[in-house]
Amino acid sequence: MAVAHGGTSKPTRKQVTPKSRSETKPSPPADSASPRPVPRAPASYFSLVEEFRLERIRDDDHLARALAVVDRLMARDLDEGEQSYLDALVDLIEVYEEKAYPIPAASESEVLEELMGQRKLTETALAEQTGIAQSTISDVLRGERELTKDHVVTLAKFFHVSPQVFLPGT
Numbered sequence: 001m002a003v004a005h006g007g008t009s010k011p012t013r014k015q016v017t018p019k020s021r022s023e024t025k026p027s028p029p030a031d032s033a034s035p036r037p038v039p040r041a042p043a044s045y046f047s048l049v050e051e052f053r054l055e056r057i058r059d060d061d062h063l064a065r066a067l068a069v070v071d072r073l074m075a076r077d078l079d080e081g082e083q084s085y086l087d088a089l090v091d092l093i094e095v096y097e098e099k100a101y102p103i104p105a106a107s108e109s110e111v112l113e114e115l116m117g118q119r120k121l122t123e124t125a126l127a128e129q130t131g132i133a134q135s136t137i138s139d140v141l142r143g144e145r146e147l148t149k150d151h152v153v154t155l156a157k158f159f160h161v162s163p164q165v166f167l168p169g170t
């Protein structure tokens with residue numbers, strides 16, 4: 001394009017024609033251009049969904065029916081679709097059971113009693129092997145005393161468990 005100034009024309013910058021979009025921007029990698037299609041589930045998955053829909057478990061009667069399906073499926077070898085369905089159904093059951101039947105945290109005395117029972121340890125034997133006074137162990141088991149931090153560390157090492165097991169609500 002030329003611009004006229006007092007009768008003379010001066011050349012201007014060379015006019016550049018825009019390139020097509022494919023020439024101006026590099027193509028994104030194939031994997032980021034669009035989401036990958038999700039593979040379709042096998043027919044066996046949909047057959048099970050028609051038989052017992054995958055939905056939030058509503059009540060104990062619904063739970064009983066879901067558990068019957070789980071029992072039936074677990075009694076045989078499953079294909080990929082059936083296994084996928086079973087995994088989803090078990091997740092739904094767990095969500096319902098956690099709300100409907102919460103398990104209260106065990107107290108430190110209950111934990112200690114259970115661990116001692118598993119090893120068939122008496123209070124005296126535990127005291128001798130850990131260095132914790134037998135009277136302290138007895139008081140903890142009766143719920144009259146709490147374990148100190150040092151006791152928790154000692155018992156966790158002795159029983160080969162995390163100290164967290166002695167802390168209620170964790």
